[in-house]
Amino acid sequence: MSQENGSFGVSGTGDTSGYGGLVRIKHSAGSSERPFGGYFDEVADDLERAFPEFNDAIEKIVVDRNELTLYVKREHLFEVAKKLRDTESLRFEMCMGVDGVHYPEEDGRELHAVYALLSLTHNRRIRLEVAVPDSDPHLPSLVEVWGGINWHERETFDMFGIIFDGHPGLTRILMPDDWQGHPQRKDYPLGGIPVEYKGATTPPPSERRSYR
Amino acid sequence: MSTHTDPYAQSRETTEGRVYAVTGGDWDSLSTEIGATKEERVVVNMGPQHPSTHGVLRIILELEGETVTEVRCGIGYLHTGIEKNTEYRSWTQGVTFVTRMDYLAPIFNETAYCLAVEKLLGITDEIPERASVIRVLMMELNRISSHMVALGTGALELGALSPMIFAFRERELVLDLFEMISGLRMNMAYVRPGGVAQDIPHGSIPKIRETVAQLRKNFKDNEKLLVGNTIWMKRTQNIGYLDLAGCTTLGITGPVLRSTGLPWDLRKTQPYCGYENYDFDVITTDSADVYGRFLIRMQELEQSLRIVEQACDKLEKLEGQPVMVADKKIAWPSQLSVGADGMGNSLDHIREIMGESMESLIHHFKLVTEGFRVPAGQVYVAVESPRGETGVHLVSDGGTRPYRVHFREPSFNNLQSTSAMCEGSMIADVIGAIASIDPVMGGVDR
Structure with a gap:
């Protein structure tokens, strides 16, 4: 808040x-209270059964706009991901990717990584969210669990500076190799120059008067 | 060898071995020079400026003779920072940005983005049916124009010129429809949060039907050229193989996934925009190769035409219904219309705000400059684009601008499979394999 x-x-x-x-x-x-509705209770129950340290690993469960988000502690992320993929009643065999969100005002939880999972078997979607401090932006890489997350992790590293430990080649992917900084962080300026047209000057978007 | 020295095509020693720069036309001298060395392994840098790499894609190939031992893609040459830019614009302005990501499938980017905004606003059920039908109509027309480029350039890259001529002729017909409906042929910003920018112009349904009939006839030309063509089949069958296990672990969706035999199409499995009310088939093959993906795209054209026809039927029944959500705090106030000098602002609307109603002017000004607020939260919405799952992860902090917009681009994700498809194959087959992924670099790099 x-x-x-x-x-x-x-x-x-x-x-x-x-x-x-x-x-x-x-x-x-x-945090949402049970019952979550839909298949969300089933997913939570099945994960709890498959993963004994469930209460320790899951910080909170949020059901919002008919979507389920599991907030996972980073120490348990790798194991949770494996269980989500391998447990027969869960079977999230596809990870659609990971992306970062920067919340500079959340002390000790500035950088969030958000994973979108898809189960072809059960036709379900859930989301994992992990928060790490800016001072120690390390997360376990999930390339071993879902190979296709490789480039997504590189992009998240490139744009937010989250370091995925165990990634086979964590290098910049969209920005040049020698680029300084991580462009999609909130403290990274958008850039741009004032544009003059017929005597009037328009400032760059980040410096215009804005309505929040 | 020529007598003068080309400053851009000189070779030099590095710690990695000798590096040759070729500028085209000097291949003979290069092969003579390389042939004289003992080196078996050659690393070729293909792109980012190469006609066969589907845009500014760079491919780094490690070769032994003509066999590819390792492939890596270098991307980022078209990175435009669209995701970051949208954080500095209102929710409605975001459409103008995201439409430029995957520039061959602009309507899909717009629709995915708008569905996500609507989900955050909680107005998904309030979108008028006519707006949803128009979205479906536009998406399916867009699928045709996108598949036409995939087929045309794919064939061109493998050396077949005529299919490209036909494919671009067909695409032109679809772009003409886009121009008639939205005023623009590409990057239309036509789908808006709450509905679409404007109703389809009067009398366009017969024109669409005419074009559908024309396309159905024209598609046969390419079919006759390629389906069952011995040379084409030799270049595409058993090339770029990727099975279901490979697809799931790499997160591959779209025609590449369907070429393994799995009928996974979000229009059927997780319908949006009312796709459950249309009659169409999900096309699959089980060859998991370039030819299979080619066949899928060819047959999806006919399915798209079927959906377009059904959308036309629905639109005729919904004549006169609204195309924008009723809530005036969200619906974009101005409308476009066709004037003597082409598409532009609706003169009726300008007369109203400038000459008749001060309140309308205030309302227009507030909504256009400030925009609307979207309740805090996050959503993930996915649509089936021509290349697979286009997913939008949208985060709002309750303000008038998005807090974070992320596009899960199918081109970006699917391009990862290049290594799995190409390693161990011949260098000539790399081109075909990449063409069958159909990556659009605007989407890959965003």
């Missing part, structure tokens, strides 16, 4: 809109 003041992106005296007094509280999804 975080708080945001005002309506425009300007703070201090720059805001002449009169909306500076607005206060908005942003809610993030909390």
Whole structure:
């Protein structure tokens, strides 16, 4: 949960809109309670049966907009992934990929890796989410579990700087090899230059007055 | 050897061995020079500027004679930072960006993105039926135009020129329809959160039906050229083999997965946009090779035509229904219309906001500059694009802009299978194998 003041992106005296007094509280999804509905209970039960350390490994389970997210601790990620793939009643034989999300305001959990799993056998989808601190951005690589995650992990490393331990060749994939920084982090500037047209100047998108 | 020295085609010693630069036309001198050395193993850098690599794809091949021992893909030459850019624009503006990812399947990017925004907003059930039918119509037309490029360039890369001429002729017919409906032939930004940008113009259904009939007739030309053609079959059968186990572990979807015999098509297995109400078949083959994927694409054309026809029937019944969600806090206020000088802003709308209603102007201004807020949360939505599963992972923090947009691009994912398909094969077959994956670099690099 975080708080945001005002309506425009300007703070201090720059805001002449009169909306500076607005206060908005942003809610993030909390942990969900059983029953989750649909096949989600079955998935959670089956994983719990197959993986004895379930309560220790799963931080929380969120069911939101008819999608199931398991928040996994990174120490257990590899084992959980293997169980999800191999247990007959789960059979998530495909991982559609992993991508990062950067939450700079979450202390000690700045970088999130989000995995989208698909079960062809049962026609189900679930999501795994793992949070790591910016100061120690290490995660186990899942290339051994799902080979196709190889490039996705490289992209997440490239864009967010999450290091996947055990990856067969964790190098940049989209940016040049000698690039500095990880472009999709929130503290990485978008860049751009002001554009002049018929005497008027438009600032780059990141510097325009914005409505949050 | 020529007497002058080409500064761009000189060879030099490195720690890895001797490096030769060739610029074309000097192959004879190169092969003479290499033939004189004792080296058995040659590493060839193919691309990123090479007509057979399907765009700016770089392929690094390790060869022993003509046999490929190792293949690696180098990508990133078309990285445009679209995902990052969308974080600085409103939710509606995002459509204009994502449509440029996989530029041969723009409608699929737009639809996947809009379905995700709608899911976050919780308005999936409120999308008017006419809008969903138009989306399906546009997607299936787009599948045809995309498959036409896949078939045409695929054949071209293997040395068959005529199929390309026919394929681009067919694609042109589809692009004409896009132009008639959306005003643009590519990158239309036609599908918007809440519906579509504008209704299909009056009298377009007969034109679409006419084109469908024309396409059905024209497709036979390519079929006659390639299906069962001995040379074509020799170049494609048992080439680029990847079985079901390989596909699942590599996360491969689309025609490559269906060529292993598994009828996995999201339109059937996890329907969206009302695909469950259409009658069509999922095409599979079990050869798991380039020829099988080629056959799948050929036959999917006919299935797409069937869906287009059914969509036309539905549209005739839904004449006059809305194409945008009723909630005016989400629906884009202005509409486009065809004027004397082509497609542009609707003059009726401009008259209303500029001359008749101050409230309309305020509403227009607020929605266009500020946009709407989307409740915090995250979703993953997938659609079956011509290349496989296009998935959108969308995160909102409750603001007027996306917090994170990630596209799970089928081209990006499927290109990983190059090594599995090509290692151990002949160098000439690498081209065919990659063409059968049908990667679009705009989607791969985003």
